[in-house]
Amino acid sequence: MERLWTGAFIRMTVGMLFLFTSFYVLLPTLPLFVKQLGGSTAQVGLTTGTFMLAAVALRPVTGGLLDRFGRRPFLMWGLALFVLAMCLYNWAGAILVLLGLRILHGMSWAVSTTAIFTAITDIIPPARRGEGMGWFSTAMTLAMAVGPLLGIWLKDSLSYHALFLCAACLSAAALLLMLGVRMPFAPQVRTGKMELFEPSVLPIAAAVFLINIAYGSITAFVPLFAGSIKVNSGTFFLVYAATLLLSRPVAGKLSDKRGEAFVIVPSLVITASALVLLGFSTGLFGMLSAAVLYGIGFGAAQPALQAAAIRLARPERKGVANASFLTATDLGIGMGAILLGGVSQYAGYPTLFIISAVLVACSLLVFILLGKRSLGRKETQPLVQYK
Incomplete structure (x- = not known):
């Protein structure tokens, strides 16, 4: 069996931890920074939305x-x-300047993370893709647990x-760690037309979009719901992150041995149950x-779905496949926070989480009906060029 824990894989994973920690330190603090600049509640939402829209567009x-x-030039x-x-935030003294900076930041986030996720799928041996994506995803999980606490402190x-x-x-x-990593790359045969979406991953992207609408409700409204029932929301996210750390590597190995569908189907059932x-x-x-249930379900489903998307795509189309997957993720999270906000306002938090469970059931x-039928073991072409 090919080695997973190579120098390239370790450096990319640790670099991912640093990058996502830098992202998550802004999550709880940027709204407070907007308020300090004299911004309104609507402008707080606008600073989040412009970042997401810039990322989705690019x-x-x-x-x-x-x-x-x-991969290399775009990653670097x-x-x-x-x-x-990140450096320019220190000179953002007005809301309008901050909005422009958020667009720039969102663009850089789209380019760097799409390149990183594509490069790591090239580096991970195909036979251990589920396990590799599971471990790689733990970097994001650790960042999600550490980043907000570090930011507030x-x-x-x-x-x-x-x-x-x-x-x-x-x-x-993160940039320095990834600077010297050799990144295998099989160039696409140029046809004169650049494809912006990978049709083969459409069923996976649709499923990912739906579960991330539900995830958007978790990130946006669990803190408010927890406050309404006198519970510290930090405890929820700490337990959730700890469960993710335990579930993702195990689920990754299972998906390599038994196939992605073996992990995805029960994981989505557990995710829906957690929301109920x-x-x-x-x-x-x-x-x-x-x-705990949400950490097990969502934590296992997300990397397995990404591994499934990569397996369905042609080897020379991994970049577009990853972009399609991440676009579905971004759109789902953003729309979940926006659309379900009205539900929470008029119907309450319990109804919001039940609707989120229904969306996971639809996923x-x-x-x-569509994704499982498309999945099948495919041989991966050797990657011989480096860029």
């Missing part, structure tokens, strides 16, 4: 370019632009200047039980 183009010109320039954007104990400087240093460390339980929770025990249905 991902498909990035995917097509990755398949034509290789994307990360360099990301570091620059830096803001409260030091200053926003220290916060943005730390985020810039973390992203610069969350909707009926009235205290700490219910919320923590839901956090399961889409996968069983």
Whole structure:
């Protein structure tokens, strides 16, 4: 069996941890920074939305370019632009300037993360793709647990200047770690037309879109729901992150041995069950039980779905396939926070989480009827060129 824990894989994974930590330090602190600049609640939402829209707009183009010109130039320039954007936050003294910076930051995020996810699928041996993606995803999980806590501490104990400087240093460390990694690349045969979407992954992208609408409701409304029932939301996310760390590597190995569908189907059932339980929770025990179930279900489903998308795509179309997958993720999270906000306002949080569970059930249905049928073992062409 081919080695998974190569120097390239380790450096990419640790670099991913640094990059996502720098991203997550802004998650709880940027809204407070907007308020400090005199922004309204609507402008807080706008700063989040512009980042997401910029990322969604650029991902498909990035995917097509990755398949034509290789991963390295986009990974390096994307990360360099990301570091620059982090540094520029210290000079954002007005809301309009901040909105422009968020667009730049979102563009750099789209280019760098699409290139990173594509490069790592090239580096991981095909026979261990599920396991590799499971371990690689734990970097994001750790960042999700550490980043917000670090961000709040830096803001409260030091200053926003220290916060943005730390985020810039973390992203610069990610750039330095990935700088010398050799990235295998099989160039796409040029036909004169650059494809922006991979049709073969459409069933997977549709399933991913639906489960991430539900995930958007978790990230946006669990803190508010927890406060309404007198529970610390940080405890929910800490338990959720810890469960993710345990579930993803195990689920990855299972998907390699038994196939992605063997992991995805029960994982989506568990995810839907977690959301139902969350909707009926009235205290700490219910919320923590839901956090454990959600960590197991969503934590196992996400990397297995990505491994399935890569296996369905042609080897020379991995960039577009990853871009399609990540675009579905971004759109789902963004729309979940926006669309389900009205549900929470008029029908309450329990109804919101029940609707989220129904969306996960629809994702399961889409996968069983369309995605599962499409999956089949494919031989991967050897990658011989490096860029």
